[in-house]
Amino acid sequence: MVDNDTRVDFYRQMVRIRAYEAALQANYHADKTPQWDIGAGLIPGEMHLAAGQEPVAVGLCANLVKDDAITGPHRPHHLALAKGVDINKMTAEIYGRDTGLCHGKGGHMHLFDPEQHFSCSGIIAEGMPVAVGQALAFSRKGTDNVAVAVAGEGAANQGAFHEALNLAAMWKLPVVFIIEDNDWAISVARDTATPIKDGSLRGTAYGMPSQRVEGNDVEMIYEACKTAVERARAGGGPTLLEIHTVRMWGHFEGDAQAYRGDELNEANERDPIPAYEKRLVSAGLLTEDQAAQIKAEAEAEVQAAIDFATSSPEPKPSDAYLHVFA
Amino acid sequence: MTATIDAGTRRVTTAKAISEGIAQEMRANPDVFVMGEDVGPYGGIFGSTGGLFEEFGSTRIIDTPISETGFIGAGIGAAVEGMRPVVELMFVDFFGVCFDQIYNHMAKIHYESGGNVKVPMVLMTAVGGGYSDAAQHSQCLWATFAHMPGMKVVAPSNPYDAKGLMISAIRDDNPVVFMFHKGVMGLPWMAKNPRSIGPVPEEEYTVPIGKAAIAHEGSDVTVVSLSISVQHCLDVAEELEGTTSVEVIDLRSVVPLDREAILASVAKTGKLVIVDEDYKSFGLSGEIVATIADQDPSMLKKPVERVCYPDVPVPYARVLEYEALPTRDKIKAAIAKVTA
Amino acid sequence: MSETITFPEMSNDPDAEGVVATWFANTGETVKAGQVIAEVMVDKVSVDVEAPIAGTITCLVEEEGTAKQGQEIARID
Numbered sequence: 001m002v003d004n005d006t007r008v009d010f011y012r013q014m015v016r017i018r019a020y021e022a023a024l025q026a027n028y029h030a031d032k033t034p035q036w037d038i039g040a041g042l043i044p045g046e047m048h049l050a051a052g053q054e055p056v057a058v059g060l061c062a063n064l065v066k067d068d069a070i071t072g073p074h075r076p077h078h079l080a081l082a083k084g085v086d087i088n089k090m091t092a093e094i095y096g097r098d099t100g101l102c103h104g105k106g107g108h109m110h111l112f113d114p115e116q117h118f119s120c121s122g123i124i125a126e127g128m129p130v131a132v133g134q135a136l137a138f139s140r141k142g143t144d145n146v147a148v149a150v151a152g153e154g155a156a157n158q159g160a161f162h163e164a165l166n167l168a169a170m171w172k173l174p175v176v177f178i179i180e181d182n183d184w185a186i187s188v189a190r191d192t193a194t195p196i197k198d199g200s201l202r203g204t205a206y207g208m209p210s211q212r213v214e215g216n217d218v219e220m221i222y223e224a225c226k227t228a229v230e231r232a233r234a235g236g237g238p239t240l241l242e243i244h245t246v247r248m249w250g251h252f253e254g255d256a257q258a259y260r261g262d263e264l265n266e267a268n269e270r271d272p273i274p275a276y277e278k279r280l281v282s283a284g285l286l287t288e289d290q291a292a293q294i295k296a297e298a299e300a301e302v303q304a305a306i307d308f309a310t311s312s313p314e315p316k317p318s319d320a321y322l323h324v325f326a
Numbered sequence: 327m328t329a330t331i332d333a334g335t336r337r338v339t340t341a342k343a344i345s346e347g348i349a350q351e352m353r354a355n356p357d358v359f360v361m362g363e364d365v366g367p368y369g370g371i372f373g374s375t376g377g378l379f380e381e382f383g384s385t386r387i388i389d390t391p392i393s394e395t396g397f398i399g400a401g402i403g404a405a406v407e408g409m410r411p412v413v414e415l416m417f418v419d420f421f422g423v424c425f426d427q428i429y430n431h432m433a434k435i436h437y438e439s440g441g442n443v444k445v446p447m448v449l450m451t452a453v454g455g456g457y458s459d460a461a462q463h464s465q466c467l468w469a470t471f472a473h474m475p476g477m478k479v480v481a482p483s484n485p486y487d488a489k490g491l492m493i494s495a496i497r498d499d500n501p502v503v504f505m506f507h508k509g510v511m512g513l514p515w516m517a518k519n520p521r522s523i524g525p526v527p528e529e530e531y532t533v534p535i536g537k538a539a540i541a542h543e544g545s546d547v548t549v550v551s552l553s554i555s556v557q558h559c560l561d562v563a564e565e566l567e568g569t570t571s572v573e574v575i576d577l578r579s580v581v582p583l584d585r586e587a588i589l590a591s592v593a594k595t596g597k598l599v600i601v602d603e604d605y606k607s608f609g610l611s612g613e614i615v616a617t618i619a620d621q622d623p624s625m626l627k628k629p630v631e632r633v634c635y636p637d638v639p640v641p642y643a644r645v646l647e648y649e650a651l652p653t654r655d656k657i658k659a660a661i662a663k664v665t666a
Numbered sequence: 667m668s669e670t671i672t673f674p675e676m677s678n679d680p681d682a683e684g685v686v687a688t689w690f691a692n693t694g695e696t697v698k699a700g701q702v703i704a705e706v707m708v709d710k711v712s713v714d715v716e717a718p719i720a721g722t723i724t725c726l727v728e729e730e731g732t733a734k735q736g737q738e739i740a741r742i743d
Binding site for chain 1: 353371394457458459461462516636637639641643647648
């Protein structure tokens with residue numbers, strides 16, 4: 001059971017993430033006109049936003065501490081923010097500035113924050129073996145820290161997923177595998193790529209406790225993650241959680257999503273944030289004024305981060321040659 | 327290019343030329359089919375299979391799970407049993423998750439079997455950067471594939487060659503890695519050089535694999551290039567007309583490499599600039615230099631200028647990426663240096 | 667006989683502006699009926715525009731220029 005203050009905090013964190021993704025979406029497109037050019041503007045390149053998936057990040061990270069690790073996918077912002085990655089440095093990195101987490105080298109798909117033990121990459125499922133390695137290090141060092149690997153349901157069909165699960169179970173490592181099932185791998189629906197309805201069977205098959213969590217409910221996700229994280233911390237080995245969530249927007253920004261048909265509207269009706277707000281308001285934990293205040297504060301924080309980024313210097317061109325080797 | 331195209335031929339994008347080549351071969355041969363991620367209704371992330379799903383349906387245009395080892399291996403199996411799959415690896419940078427199937431199986435089965443088994447398969451893949459897709463989504467890597475024996479490697483620079491090479495690749499009984507640079511596809515959502523749109527005959531035709539093209543004749547300097555860099559070289563060659571006579575060789579194929587064309591041009595000009603968006607060291611540009619050195623180094627009147635991607639991962643920030651890319655300015659400077 | 671080609675109605679929002687992303691034929695060139703003469707985009711969705719009749723084309727909008735849905739973008743004479 002989650003106490004009332006925590007519930008309001010969950011709401012605040014989800015609102016913060018949504019404000020971030022919405023601001024990035026608006027800014028990303030704003031300077032790519034009139035002819036939309038993916039390479040143009042202050043945020044060039046690909047952009048994968050996580051609107052709808054906030055409950056996963058918030059429910060998970062409420063169970064984690066700074067020295068726990070997360071390896072995330074190409075859609076990482078919700079996880080980074082919930083984990084505690086510095087919002088200014090993260091935004092500066094997305095804007096390609098020298099003050100960014102990676103001095104502009106990595107960009108939105110390659111955010112590295114060693115203080116928070118947060119990293120993400122663009123190759124599907126390839127963060128999973130890395131999380132296994134982080135768990136191996138924690139276990140060797142005798143800490144009770146946990147590594148979490150987050151990937152999509154598409155990643156569960158990639159070899160690295162299977163190898164990582166097998167290894168983690170064989171070596172009984174403190175790792176939690178989270179599959180964010182948002183129903184789509186770009187344009188490929190889950191049902192056409194994965195014959196089993198319940199992906200948690202795969203964790204069972206590899207010898208670890210597994211659970212599929214429906215409902216995209218931040219509190220249920222929190223509880224499922226709590227069990228998994230506590231198990232890992234106590235030396236009980238890995239867990240697989242398949243969490244059904246929703247991808248409200250495109251796979252990437254600029255994705256026309258013609259392949260989704262009517263499902264797109266239906267998916268947007270499943271927006272978890274207004275639903276949670278309604279619950280908290282009904283429970284008397286939140287007034288509409290407070291909700292508005294929370295949104296305003298989130299938007300202000302996000303804008304400040306964007307201002308930090310846009311007023312930061314770009315890296316020097318010759319920096320392109322740095323950091324190949326230590 | 328070496329072919330003469332009728333005036334009034336309709337123009338299409340490179341993406342459309344590729345999908346048209348595949349479509350025509352699929353109509354002619356029921357053994358041809360396509361597999362890959364988002365190749366169906368989406369039409370391929372970079373448009374390589376546009377319109378195919380609508381015409382041929384889901385049995386012949388197959389959307390796969392994210393299982394590259396699985397479906398590339400499946401392509402190999404179908405090919406050894408007589409089919410002609412066209413398999414798409416979405417970004418060449420993903421080869422790491424499935425390279426065993428590619429270099430140890432697709433490329434070696436014919437040899438290991440003493441010539442008894444063929445693998446008539448096309449592995450097509452998107453390569454290249456310049457639009458801020460960072461280290462894991464911007465590489466070219468033709469040298470990596472070329473280095474492993476047993477697979478042909480082609481990289482068209484324009485729509486005409488793209489269609490002709492795709493048809494040749496499908497008809498070839500060998501595995502052909504068809505590498506299309508995203509920047510030559512002529513996509514409406516990415517900045518494009520006008521050379522990414524061009525005249526393409528409606529009927530089927532082939533462009534030979536293993537033969538370079540003289541994209542621009544000249545006598546002062548040989549510029550050897552491929553893929554998107556050919557477009558940049560042509561822009562520079564046209565700009566320098568009247569000042570420097572630049573011969574641009576469009577390799578079109580990396581394996582087989584048209585060494586004769588390279589040697590013939592350098593024998594004529596004595597000066598060589600290589601423009602290659604793949605990493606500089608241990609790759610294609612070195613192989614081109616070795617081709618001259620092996621044959622007759624005295625052909626060269628000046629040291630070779632290599633305008634290549636430096637040996638660094640691709641950085642995200644635009645200012646960093648363009649510091650590294652082989653841009654027109656760098657090509658011009660190299661030509662100036664070598665003809666000084 | 668002369669025919670104008672208008673920017674297709676592609677979006678749920680009739681006022682949404684689009685872009686003529688690519689011209690496949692230039693002013694003064696001869697085109698065939700059914701030939702794809704342009705690729706246009708609204709809201710990230712792109713479609714091909716075909717010439718309705720054969721003739722000489724005059725392009726009325728610059729490449730990468732904006733146009734409203736229903737606006738004339740070319741003429742074939």
